[in-house]
Amino acid sequence: MYEPYRRHLRVLRDKEKYRRLPEIGQANQASWLDFSSNDYLNLSRHPALLQAGMAAAKQYGVGATGSRLLSGNNELFKRFEAQISQDKKTEAALIFNTGFQANISVLSALLDANVLGDRPLVFFDKCNHASLYQAVFLSDDALIRYPHNNLQQLEILLQKYHADRRPKFIVAETLFGMDGDILPLQEIVLLAKKYGAFLYLDEAHAVGVLGPSGYGLSTTVAFTEVHYVVVGTFSKALGCSGGYVACNRVLRDYLINKAAGFIYSTAPSPFVIGAAYKAWELVRTLHNERKQLCSLSEKLKNKLLDAGLSIGQANTHILPILLKEERLVMQLKEELLNSGVIVSAIRPPTVPPNSSRLRVSLTSAHREKDIDRLLTILSKRS
Template sequence: MSSHQKWNWMQEELKQLEQKSQLRSLHETTILENGWILRDGKKMLNLASNDYLGLSERLNRSNLTALIEEEERISSSLRFGSTASRLIVGNDPIYRELETEFASFKGTEDSLVFSSGYMANIGVMSTVVGRKDVVFSDRLNHASIVDGIILSRAEHKRFRHRDVEHLEHLLKKADPNRKKLIVTDSIFSMDGSVAPLKQLVELKNKYGAMLMVDEAHSGGIYGEKGQGLVHALGLTDEVDILMGTFSKAYGCYGAYIAGDSVLIQYLMNKARSFIFTTALPPVNIAAIQRNWSRIQAEGWRQKSLLEKSDWFKQQLQSRGFNTGESESQIIPLIVGDNKKTMEFSALLQEKGVAAVAVRPPTVPEGTARIRFTIMSLHQDYDLERALVLIDEIGECLKVKK
């Protein structure tokens, strides 16, 4: 068998993906100033970034100096590389410093850094529940939560998106003696909708379940200093497992779990995605600390992000587009058909707007969409120009309601 023939089955599957307009590919992208990018050499307005507050800066003398000052402050050497897992010899003092300070910021007893949000979610889910337990998960929760549930081997009960009545129906039917975990995104990554956190707390108390909230898209943005949505709603003490990332509004990389000390100690001992992986480089942690202090000091970033997002969403709606249930900086323009969504995104890119088409299986069948995300750095005139283009293309493809 030639080396080519060996992969015939893969080629066949890739062809099928292409036929369904579901084939993915990588595009070289360079980040420019003020929410612009160079994508495959073409300059575009970036309406597809998770760097909501514009903190993922280009390395320059000033931020490099800030990192060196950080090194002097922490009096340990700031290394660019890692040496081992945290549990072996990779536990640079900077980790515990961040974890302790971050826990008091979030209002929890302790916190633990994971290498990424994906690793945190699979690590926690597969640790706190097991074969005999049951997880109640919003149907639109992030893929990392879904993968974590699969790894845990717990029974997976999916409730309809933000539907607390459906969740209660499922909770009522569950064996009261089984360990139960309710899990939800705080802001849903493909819809921009907000979880009904207060009602979820009521249900978790009523049915004796644990509650885990993923604050990937609300951390750094909501709350007076960016503590997140759970904190803003005064629910910190009611949420058993708080998860969030440093990869979105924080403009860095990495993630955290915040909660009671015993939970953190348990995860440190049991979560395989914490134990069996190399620690993030200390310089990454220093960058998180720097961006985190800017989040607290530069409140104009959050304010500008939320104002621009509201305005952009209203403009889309007033032009007759379906923005679903978005209440945040993530604004979907729901098209429905996969092919039309791809066409929409391709036309936008041709005209200099990067907004990525999101198709099944990332979103449910028949709800393919363009996912717009706003940044606090976007200039009003750039957003206005983008709206004119979106309007023209939407009209041409007959996408409006």
């Protein structure tokens, strides 16, 4: 019975697609320069988060003990969800164990053909996260993909299906985690309104970094006459773990009754939720950290371009170095690691064919000397 799995692993090795957990020792880790982390605001070890997590654990326990519909609900969730909805400018919010779980549970529940009365049409950016793809696959709906961030092509597709009476959904990230570019949000809101489409936004990489107070791009536009939800995570800029959906009260009630990942999962640890709540509160105070991150991102972007490296349309703290060839990406990752620099190597199927890249992720803890060190190593290789 194990042989099919062994055979599959052999195929992956032969194609150089085999994944391994990184073996990174602790002895000299402090001296390494890490450009692989999603801890954009450097909060994962913040003393206030540790203190808030321990206080929550003392009051409610380390484990939630059950799903929120059974034994795992407490006042902490209620307060945190109220704060999320207030800062995201929605009527309500609902917390999940992870961002992946939130996407796969929320989107598949919203796309349920039995509830909608017909099989919906899902207009879908080709570079959306794997969790969003999995949600659509689970729903067995009509997936209509459009070229990355190409709203002109999206409108052509919406117009093509304009007379189709099936429910329509547009699904996109607001800051694309593998490409580092931003969704033209105002324009896509107008398209959703024009064609009567439901708008599903994933703000995993935007919250903490973008928006006037750091609560994402969705807080910068008015969703007048547009039905929408916003999904996010506590595992990136907030330095914790967990996910959430911000929506109206009807959809929150619906998800409590329909989203399998919420109904049948033990609730998140009170320790983690206490820490995440504190991180969420801190976000609005971290103006200097966001300014530092933005400034450093612009400097690195310009230096990469000056060095003749391709970064696509990236214009944020996530900067892909597009090398196309998988073998070259893996070799360069190893060379950087041997020089004490950690970057992420991203290959298909995570990204489209012939678009393998090194993903450089900046945080507010980085300084200009750090990006200079990275560029020095890259220049030696080129």
